[in-house]
Amino acid sequence: MKVNLRVWRQKDPVDKGRMVDYTVEDASExxxxxxxxxxxxxxxxxxxxxxxxxxxxxxxxxxxxxSMVIDGQPHGPERSTTTCQLHMRKFNDGxxxxxxxxxxxxxxxxxxxxxxxxxxxxxxxxxxxISANTGSAPxxxxxxxxxxxxxxxxxxxxxxxxxxxxxxxxxxxxxxFLGAKLTHLGxxxxxxxxxxxxVVNMVETHDDAGFGxxxxxxACATACPKEIPLDVISQLNHDYLKATxxxxxx
Amino acid sequence: xxWTASPLSSALGAVATQVSTGGSAKASxxxxxxxxxxxxxxxxxxxxxxxxxxxxxxLVVHMIGNLQIFWGPTAINGYAEWLRTLLEPVLxxxxxxxxxxxxxxxxxxxxxxxxxxxxxxxKRARPVKYAAGNKVKGSYTTRTMRWGGVIVLLFVIYxxxxxxxxxxxxxxxxxxxxxxxxxxxxxxRWYVTLFYVIALLAIWFHLRHGLWSAIQTLGWNSNRRxxxxxxxxxxFSTVLIVGFLIxxxxxxxxxx
Numbered sequence: 001m002k003v004n005l006r007v008w009r010q011k012d013p014v015d016k017g018r019m020v021d022y023t024v025e026d027a028s029e030x031x032x033x034x035x036x037x038x039x040x041x042x043x044x045x046x047x048x049x050x051x052x053x054x055x056x057x058x059x060x061x062x063x064x065x066x067s068m069v070i071d072g073q074p075h076g077p078e079r080s081t082t083t084c085q086l087h088m089r090k091f092n093d094g095x096x097x098x099x100x101x102x103x104x105x106x107x108x109x110x111x112x113x114x115x116x117x118x119x120x121x122x123x124x125x126x127x128x129x130i131s132a133n134t135g136s137a138p139x140x141x142x143x144x145x146x147x148x149x150x151x152x153x154x155x156x157x158x159x160x161x162x163x164x165x166x167x168x169x170x171x172x173x174x175x176x177f178l179g180a181k182l183t184h185l186g187x188x189x190x191x192x193x194x195x196x197x198x199v200v201n202m203v204e205t206h207d208d209a210g211f212g213x214x215x216x217x218x219a220c221a222t223a224c225p226k227e228i229p230l231d232v233i234s235q236l237n238h239d240y241l242k243a244t245x246x247x248x249x250x
Numbered sequence: 251x252x253w254t255a256s257p258l259s260s261a262l263g264a265v266a267t268q269v270s271t272g273g274s275a276k277a278s279x280x281x282x283x284x285x286x287x288x289x290x291x292x293x294x295x296x297x298x299x300x301x302x303x304x305x306x307x308x309l310v311v312h313m314i315g316n317l318q319i320f321w322g323p324t325a326i327n328g329y330a331e332w333l334r335t336l337l338e339p340v341l342x343x344x345x346x347x348x349x350x351x352x353x354x355x356x357x358x359x360x361x362x363x364x365x366x367x368x369x370x371x372x373k374r375a376r377p378v379k380y381a382a383g384n385k386v387k388g389s390y391t392t393r394t395m396r397w398g399g400v401i402v403l404l405f406v407i408y409x410x411x412x413x414x415x416x417x418x419x420x421x422x423x424x425x426x427x428x429x430x431x432x433x434x435x436x437x438x439r440w441y442v443t444l445f446y447v448i449a450l451l452a453i454w455f456h457l458r459h460g461l462w463s464a465i466q467t468l469g470w471n472s473n474r475r476x477x478x479x480x481x482x483x484x485x486f487s488t489v490l491i492v493g494f495l496i497x498x499x500x501x502x503x504x505x506x
Contacts, residue, residue: 006381019381072385098382105377152473168386170393171368172375173291203290212375213291213368215395216463217388230466231473238469240292 001027001088004096005040007052010109017109019098029089033076034059034066036088037099053112061085061225064160067167068113069100074164074223082162082225102167106174106209117163119209120177124161126205127198128181130190143189153187156180158226168223171212176220178206179232182239196243203240291371297364299464301357306461306490308354313493319506323428330427362403369396391459398456405449412442435501443502450491457487 002025010017024040031039034056041051057065066083070076076086091097099113107115145153159180166174182199185191191198214233221230243249315333318326336346387393408418413430416422421433435443461483465471471479500506 008381069380069382072380072382074386100380100382103376103378103380105375168384170384170388171372173372203292204286207290208286210375212372213294215295215368215372215392216459216466217392219384219386219388223386229473231471231476234466234469234471236469237292237295237467240290241296241469244293245296 001029001091001093003027003036003088003091003094005036006096006098007040007112008100008109009052009112010101011111013108013110027088029087029091031088032059032084033068033070033086033088034084053110053114055114056084059084062160064162067102067115067117067163069102069167071098074102074167075162075225079222080225080227082160102163104163104166104172104211106172106211107163107166115163117161119211120161120163120174122209123174123178123202123205124181126201127194128185128202130185130194132190145189149187153184156183156187156228156232159184159224159228160226162225164223164225165220165228166211168219169212169214170217170219171215173214173220174206174209174211175214175233175236176224176228176230178202179234179236180228183232183235186235186239195239196248199236199239200243200249203236287367287371289367291368294364294368295467297360298368299467301361301364302460302464304353304357305361306457308350309490309494313490316497317493319428319431319497320500326428326431327426330425334425358403358406362399365396365399389459391455394455395459398452401452402449402456405445405452408445409449431497432501432506435498437502437504440502443498446498447495450494453494454487454491457490458484461486 002023005022005024006019007022008017009020022040022044024036024043027036027039034054037052037054044051055065055067057063059066061082061084064082066075068075068083070083070086075081075083076090078086078090101107101109101113101115102117104115106119107117109115156179159177161177163174163177165176166172169175182202185198186195216230216233218230221228315329316326318329334344334347338345341349411418412434413419413427416424416430419430419434420436420439421429423429435446462471462480465479465483
């Protein structure tokens with residue numbers, strides 16, 4: 001199949017950047033979208049041009065590295081799928097596909113389609129962990145966890161931190177990411193001791209990075225490749241209010 | 251993104267999330283980040299939710315009060331007088347009405363102030379727009395909250411000039427709501443009725459998302475309750491707006 005690509009090209013963080021048109025004549029519908037870019041890059045290299053820089057790692061939909069907005073949708077038109085697991089059979093022969101980086105002030109473009117998602121690392125560093133003395137693993141049944149809490153924590157822990165929620169949010173907010181991390185730890189007994197300072201510190205770091213505020217549009221949950229539910233944002237608000245207005249954080 | 255606990259390790263009960271050390275090695279190449287906002291976005295949303303609830307509570311009382319017009323001029327004109335006698339020994343004549351007005355004004359100012367800050371922050375959070383447009387969209391109601399809110403504000407200003415101050419009303423008599431309403435929505439002033447109907451529909455849109463959104467902001471939403479809460483928000487807004495709509499429509503069609 002033949003596809004026309006409109007790809008964002010940007011030399012470095014200070015370059016203004018522009019959309020460039022390419023055509024890939026020999027695409028197969030069994031290719032993943034990243035393989036399509038690979039084919040394009042081989043052609044570019046052979047003709048002495050600079051290949052398109054893009055983030056990728058596991059290519060099996062679990063690492064969260066691939067980050068492209070395809071035709072205005074983070075990770076492309078297929079629901080609950082990362083770009084690497086999006087296949088060309090989802091498109092038609094002769095389609096023109098627009099490929100852009102995740103757009104957010106807090107995710108500055110490094111080159112072409114590669115953005116710096118270090119802001120997410122900073123949010124995690126602010127509290128997305130538990131402090132525990134490691135050693136031999138304790139007996140698993142010594143700390144009972146209710147089934148519902150375990151399930152909820154587990155589905156929140158499915159977040160791979162790809163940033164699609166930010167890319168989709170009309171406000172450029174990372175609330176779904178924040179909510180996922182807070183729910184993941186907050187539903188577990190191990191997450192309780194640091195629960196209230198965690199939420200305050202993570203929200204502060206989120207705002208520091210220049211992410212916007214949530215208006216509950218639900219675009220993030222729609223775009224999320226791991227189907228993180230919208231109610232984790234309600235959990236985030238709940239914990240934050242309890243910690244600040246409710247005076248839980250000392 | 252190596253700090254993320256893999257689903258497998260979570261399933262085994264390990265919840266610790268690791269932090270990679272070299273996470274943002276390229277941060278030095280990035281332009282200066284915005285300074286910490288004075289008020290966290292979550293608290294601004296809290297202001298929006300609480301002020302919104304005050305306004306909705308007022309709307310409910312306002313709507314029920316309006317319906318007295320169907321019991322004739324004495325009922326609704328008497329109701330207008332009665333409102334001014336509430337807590338008269340403490341607050342004096344009309345004192346209660348002024349307390350409510352000040353609370354409403356404070357809520358409206360708080361609501362608009364927080365919305366403006368959030369809108370400006372959202373604008374800064376995405377300096378470069380998508381060439382193909384953002385195709386992941388919320389519902390129509392979520393996308394029209396900001397401009398819909400501006401339309402509602404303009405309507406409220408006109409409405410106060412019409413039926414509170416009276417300058418935009420053909421009668422405009424103080425404490426004579428029956429006369430003001432029947433004259434204001436007279437059949438030959440059908441365009442005023444039409445404007446009210448459109449504005450009330452805008453409020454319906456605003457409330458449908460706003461009510462549910464406020465619940466989510468206050469942290470009372472959950473996956474299990476989400477559908478029910480959204481349905482309640484829709485039914486509540488519909489009943490409220492229908493209650494408001496029947497008064498001007500009835501006046502125009504001469505059913506009062």
